[in-house]
Amino acid sequence: MTNGINPREMILEILLQIEEGEHSHIAIRSALSKYQFLPRQERAFITRVCEGTLEYRIQIDYILDSFSKVTVDKMKPPIREILRSAVYQLRYMDSVPDSAVCNEAVKLTQRKGFYNLKPFVNGVLRTIAREMDQVKFPSREENLVRSLSVEYSMPEQLVERWLEAYGEETTEKILKDFLEEKPLTVRCRTYLNSQEAIVKSLTDQGVKVEPAPYLPYACHISGFDHILALDAFINGKILVQDVSSMLVAEAADPQKGDYVIDVCAAPGGKSLHVGDKMEGFGTVDARDVSQYKVNLIEENIRRTNSINVQAKVQDATIFDQESELLADIVLADVPCSGYGVIGKKPDIKYRVTPQKQEEIVILQRTILDRAANYVKPRGTLIFSTCTIAKEENEENMMWFLQNYPFKLESLDPCLPEELHSETTALGYLQLLPGVHKTDGFFIAKFRRK
Structure with a gap:
């Protein structure tokens, strides 16, 4: 404990915030920025336990349900998060002695006013510490989806979706990669x-x-x-910026003096990259839906002193008549389900619903419809997402080709040779975690006829 700040209490508060809907990276970042004086070791401990507990939540809940008479979904939220973070430490952190994990969880239970639940927390955790190796996980032979879901802590509906789209071997590579720590x-x-x-x-x-x-x-x-x-x-x-996102500017291949519109630009990485590739010439119009998002872009413009990038509030779903047929290049990095970045933002996987999936496809098509109108004849439209969902990527690409005067253009002249494939020769690239050395990401390059 430093300056009266208890790291495990901070972990509990962060996990409860995430459970209530806050994005994990924001909850962790704002808690740590509030306590900047904490030693590096404690900051690292807090980050690791929060991220790890979230990443392995499905597996942790399976373990808890194997030992506790009260199932996880029936527990009070603070008790549930105390137990989850303790099981993560017991299973994945050798640096913390099991006895310390159990004692600290019991103390925290009392500090949060659940005095009568101390014996319950103590009993469950000490049994798990003793008998962790005896947990019987679901077998692949009996139920592949359930088995992969618990082993890699991924909701069954996503496991099912990827098995169907990519097969067992590739799906397992994707799931494994999401749990690996990356610089x-x-x-x-x-x-x-x-x-x-x-x-x-x-x-x-x-x-x-x-x-x-x-x-x-x-x-x-x-x-x-x-x-x-x-x-x-x-x-x-x-x-x-992830390499997958850097490939967008490579695919766009801007020339000095081009006029570029980035319709969903925040926080500005792709806009600034395109501006750099034009070596300060031309103009990049970096747009996003709210002043908050535009402030993020402007912050990056100032810090990098990017003289050819300008930011403004503009909703990508609303047609901007003044931009019609003006742009040499339009970047449409549309909002998406984000499945490709689950390794960095694990809470994404717990927010999936079929309804959200349908809504996101409609939103993407609305934005692509508006963005198409800004591309001048023979101009370029780059469509990208940070997901691995076919209905958001390949299916949207086919829909666009059928409905708009554009054709695909080969990505091969713009991409490193090791990424060349049948699809990049046609004009699109699906990057998969564990298969490629990047986040999951999709890029398609269209040329206006």
Whole structure:
């Protein structure tokens, strides 16, 4: 405990916020920024237990239900989250002794006013600590979907969907990859700075820097406390961005002087990348639906001093007549189910419903309809998502081709050779976690006829 702050109490508060609907990365970030004085070790502990408990929730609940007379769904929310985070520590964190995990959970139960539930929490956790190895998990032979769901902590409806779309081997690669810890990926802004100078600035501050796959200016960084303290970040020489997202600017292939509209731009990574590729010439119109989102873009424009990018509030579902047939390139990185980034935002997997899936496809088609009108004759439209759902990706692509005067254009001239495939030659790319070394992501390149 530091300065009266109890890390496990913080973990409980964060998990309860997430349970009430807050996004995990936001809940964790805002809690840690409130207590910036916490030692690095404690911050890391809080982050790991919160993320791990969330990632493994289905498996943890299966274990709890195997030992507790009261099922997880019948428990009071604070008790449920105390037990979940304790089981995560018992199962996945060797650095914390089992006795300490149990004792701290019991103390926290009392501190939260559940004095009469101390024996229950204590009994369940000590039994699990003793008999964890004896848990009988569902067998693949009897029920493959249930087995993969519990082993990789993924809702059954998603496991089923991916088995149907990608088969057992690829589905398991995807599920496995979502649970692997990954370093942060950044784009080095080599248009204004040499890669060597950026890497040196990072290593001088004790950061471990490794090349990321596919693109020479992409790096993995690790071993630092806070990105806001890194000179390379403060001075706008690096931007946090996954390689999959960087490939959008490569696919767009902007030329100096182009006019580019990014219809769903926040927080601005793709807009700024396109601006960099035009070396400060031309204009990138970075738009998004709210002032809050536009503020995020403007913050990045200021930090990177990107002179050819401008941000404005514009709802992508509402047609902007003034932009009709004006753009050389339109980027439509549309809102999506986000299944491709479950590894970074595990709460996504618990928010899935068939109704949400249908609504998102309608929204995507509305945005694509408006975006198509901004592309000048022979201009380019890049359609992208961070999901691996076929109805949002390939099916939307086919719908668009059938209804609008566009054709697909090969991505091969713009992509690194190791990503070339039958589909990239046609004009689209589906990146899959565990198959490719990126997030799950989809890119299609259309040329206006």
